[in-house]
Amino acid sequence: MKITIKDIAKLAGVSTATVSKIVNNKIDDVSDTTVYKVRKIIKEKNYTPNYLARSMVTKKTKTLGLIIPDIRNPFFTDIAKGAEDRANELGYSIFFCNSDDDLDKEFTYINSLIEKQVDGIMLAGAAKRDRDRERKININIPIVAVDRNAYYKGIKGSIEIDNYTGAYKGVNHLISKGYERIVFVSGPLETKPSMERLRGYKKALKDAGKIIDNENIIVGTYERNFGEKVIETLDYSLKNVGFFCGNDLIAIGLIKSLKEKNYKVPEEIGVVGFDDIYISLLISPSLTSLRQPSYKMGYESIELLIKILDNNNEEKNKKMLKTRLIIRESTNRINLD
Amino acid sequence: MKITIKDIAKLAGVSTATVSKIVNNKIDDVSDTTVYKVRKIIKEKNYTPNYLARSMVTKKTKTLGLIIPDIRNPFFTDIAKGAEDRANELGYSIFFCNSDDDLDKEFTYINSLIEKQVDGIMLAGAAKRDRDRERKININIPIVAVDRNAYYKGIKGSIEIDNYTGAYKGVNHLISKGYERIVFVSGPLETKPSMERLRGYKKALKDAGKIIDNENIIVGTYERNFGEKVIETLDYSLKNVGFFCGNDLIAIGLIKSLKEKNYKVPEEIGVVGFDDIYISLLISPSLTSLRQPSYKMGYESIELLIKILDNNNEEKNKKMLKTRLIIRESTNRINLD
DNA sequence: AAAAAAATTGAAAACCTTTTCTTGACTATT
DNA sequence: AATAGTCAAGAAAAGGTTTTCAATTTTTTT
Missing domain, CATH: 1.10.260.40 (lambda repressor-like DNA-binding domains)
Structure with a gap:
């Protein structure tokens, strides 16, 4: 006993x-x-x-929920690692949930986390949102949204990325490298980061005096699979095209299919990703990408969440982090301008 | 209220x-x-x-612990996903722990999981073990060991891989492709999978009438970083060498450094990995590897664990799964034999 | 119609803490 | 010496459930 x-x-x-x-x-x-x-x-x-007995009376479990959309995407894996490390340091345990980018699954997990009486939730939400449904869920514990936006009532803070500026930098880089037609290969537009990147894309084109053409905006999912299929759907010739991709997985899939079709990257075609996951360094050609501080995002979101729980959050509950353009082979050609 | x-x-x-x-x-x-x-x-x-109140009296929390050594290695990430999916299906929640391949951290996590009164633990242990210390830890809940061995008293079952045969197949493939000197680039030898792979490596050499030379056995960690450094430590010429690597991350690092030094893979040098993580398909040259059913390993280990908890495990508590050799570019040269 | 058997229900204890408030014993002050 | 004030310690309640077993009601059998 x-x-x-x-x-x-x-x-x-x-x-x-x-x-x-x-x-x-x-x-x-x-x-x-x-x-x-x-x-x-x-x-x-x-x-x-005995934690259970203690929690019964204190109404605190020292337990947090962590929801990410795709454990196979190193970007979210890094967020999770940062989150876990910080939670651990602060004496919290983490219930781990992978939503497969599915809003229904996300709902189910949130409910189950509430039932298990976590003190708070760190949420990297599924891409496709539904404002009305989200608003209806009865959430009485704090949520910190990381990377992606959400509309739950419980949301008390967020850690975001300056996606607008990031996209602007990426697109601008492609233009400066002399790629003529700039194509945006986006993830689902229901999510704020996607919309912000679209906005940055458009602004960069506009500033360069280029016309914005919907034919050059292709929307799919944030998966490698989508990247591999993209060029099949295009009905214009791929001459001197610069692809700005919604994330690295898409970009990696795209490069794979380009190589299979014998297009030359970066000579004929340039590719820029977003996230700078470590694989981007390993593929060939290595991928130019916008680095996000993913580990830090996880780390700080847990810190923020716990501060909110302790009522110690004098600071603002919204934090925006910056991206950095990492130039590698996939855009590295002699500038034609 | x-x-x-x-x-x-x-x-x-x-x-x-x-x-x-x-x-x-x-x-x-x-x-x-x-x-x-x-x-x-x-x-x-x-x-x-109220779960807490219920758990107080039933002494069951419907909660499991999941310990993996490296969340950044897609092999373990896949195991985690399989585990999470099955746990979810069976109504269990998962506390997630990343040990960073560090035995001390693993100890700490186990203790904290026990304090949080998980019903059982799925453990993919740190590579370097310490039989005496492990035996001393007082564990009164069931553990299922997956992939790697461990010596805790609580271990009630295991899901393993036939590493011996896997290694044999991999090494044999290199030999059949005509690579002359076969080098084994291993992870830490304190773990059973490593030892089994070494055994398979030796057997394959012996069956081919080759001499076993300790100079050809290099031991490090299961990290990409180690793979990148390996060739610096070799003092023989890399002519017609076949590298059999302890996992894909090592192999990927190795290929990267080989390319940087302008060695031709697979023409001059062959590389075989172990795990078949999805990145192996994306790098160039793509990597020949031994595919492990990683998702299945996670899925079945949770299934086994819960069966043990329910006392329904009529079957054997030890399961061994097979590997499959996936041949890709990194060994795909015209056979010189 | 009475007795026996079966079906249904609930009172109370147990699980292990934390927290509040009272009590009792000292110590300091007048 | 009496009173006020301080300090240390514990009794008891509360938190929400499950489980056991005795009590009651209903049904069946004689």
């Missing part, structure tokens, strides 16, 4: 109230000798308090 | 005992009319039981 606070109390000849105070370091009104005596017995007997 | 079983009982004019029976579907000795009436009110009020 596991040893309980009663056992300790009996052994020490004190009440459970006293032991409880000592365990939780509320020893202002406990005498030094009692503290010493009880601590010794706790150590001897290797007592640890 | 959240609605409780008492509220339901009062509304229905029955006792909490009756409501409890109905909630848990133990309705053999509850009249149909009562069941109907109570169910209706439960639905109306949207009542869900």
